[in-house]
Amino acid sequence: MIKKALVLSALLAFSAVPAQADPRQDILDQLAVEASAADANFSGFSAARGEKLFRTKFGTGKPATPSCTSCHTESPRNVGETRAGKAIDPVAVSVNPSRFTDPAKVAKWFRRNCKSVIGRECTALEKGDYITFMMTQ
Amino acid sequence: MQSLSEKVRVWDLATRLYHWLQFLLVMGALLIGFFGPEWFLDAHVYAGYGVLALIVFRLVWGFAGSTYSRFSSFIFSPRDILCHVRGVLKGRPSHHLGHNPLGALMVFALIGVLLLMLGSGLVVLGGVENQGPLAGFIGFDLGVRARFVHKVFAYLLVGMIVLHVMGVVLESRLSGFSLVRSMFDGNKPRPDIVHAAGDGFEPAGNADDMAGNAHPLPDVPARTGRAILAVIVSGAVIVGAGVLGSAVPASGFIDLPSNDNYSSECAECHMLYHPSLLPRDSWLKLMANLEDHFGEDASLDDSVTQDIANYLSTYSSEAWDTEAANELRTVDPQKPYEITATPFWKRTHARIDPTIFETRPVLSKGNCAACHWDAESGRFADQKIEIAHGQK
Known part of the structure; x- marks a missing residue:
């Protein structure tokens, strides 16, 4: 409990200053709150776990999309492609700084794509890890 | 002078040009229609417009052209036609300088079928494709029905072309001179001079033979000026109607707001x-x-x-x-x-x-x-x- 309180207060303190200027951090903060609520041992997001999520071939979702890489390609810096042939802007934040800044869009695409790829909705931890990985890319 | 008198200028230059241009355009339209991919539609349609222009000319020329181009020179009575058919069946048809009775029937039938193909084609274009001058007036269902008619007439036209070529081959064989060549140089030998004993034709005037024009017809000069005027006037009317029709929005479409x-x-x-x-x-x-x-x-x-x-x-x-x-x-x-x-x-x-x-x-x-x-x-x-x- 103490640990969780510490993490939360640290996150809140960290987010208090840049809150208005950094919508991506707001989204991450919100996910952190949800992740802590779900797991008392939550100790922050991990880019390494995010990368694993990105590359795992699940095979538990819809057959056409076993993995994030099915559409986003092996490198998040690449332009991806939908199955219908439309270009998908890169997911890597360095290439596409507007990524993960619109909460509605983030919610919509995690909901859809996690169901398509994994066959269920993603946890807050998975979403936070994924965004954290993309911020390093 | 001797050789001149043995030949008669039957087909004037305009009729010959008309014939061969129509040959090219109809063959092109048929080939595209039967075998061409969908995206050749424009070529098919333009060939059709070309045929329309040619037929307008031909109808005018049928009244204003030179002797053998005039419709009046090849309108035969049913009796003449029957006699000619009997002659063909016996292998000794009557000889005609211009169109023979069956050839004349074919000319009118071809013009009629081509006009029906042009009409049905425009209805298909307007009804099914929502294109062309009738796009604003013809619905899809009518277009589909016209497409059936257009197809049936296309097969009929192919059959008529085959018959036409067979007739040309037959008469060329019987007469010993090429009708195809006549359609290029315009001349035919005078049958009353060159008929040698034992060729395939009944001499004009025999019992079975109602031959109308084995002897040259009296020369009728072409009225070229009037013909050009008539073609321009009727062409302007047709083109004007087409432009007006094309300005009407296609009936298959409604305004679609974006969402x-x-x-x-x-x-x-x-x-x-x-x-x-x-x-x-x-x-x-x-x-x-x-x-x-x-x-x-x-x-x-x-x-x-x-x-x-x-x-x-x-x-x-x-x-x-x-x-x-x-x-x-x-x-x-x-x-x-x-x-x-x-x-x-x-x-x-x-x-x-x-x-x-x-x-x-x-x-x-x-x-x-x-x-x-x-x-x-x-x-x-x-x-x-x-x-x-x-x-x-």
């Missing part, structure tokens, strides 16, 4: 399908099942889903009279919103190499715009097809 939710949400993953491509019921089923949308979860907020569903069902195929809307209204009951599962889609794409759909730039059968440039307009004009046109 922000539809354009932004749906076009994120795939081309923006025109609402006319599925019936109302299919759109509603599709929008009710976005969680399993062609193998992906494409779910949306309820309000957005509702808005898009309203838009699509308002402007669904029932609201249009285009070829695509009419044909795609019949869906596969098992796959009610899969356009590529409709009988029409399958039939019209059956001859395309399946690998084209799986490889770049097409990638999937649902990517209409990869080959139909105008797919997002719902028009799907034949001329706007280029198989895998994005391919480098």
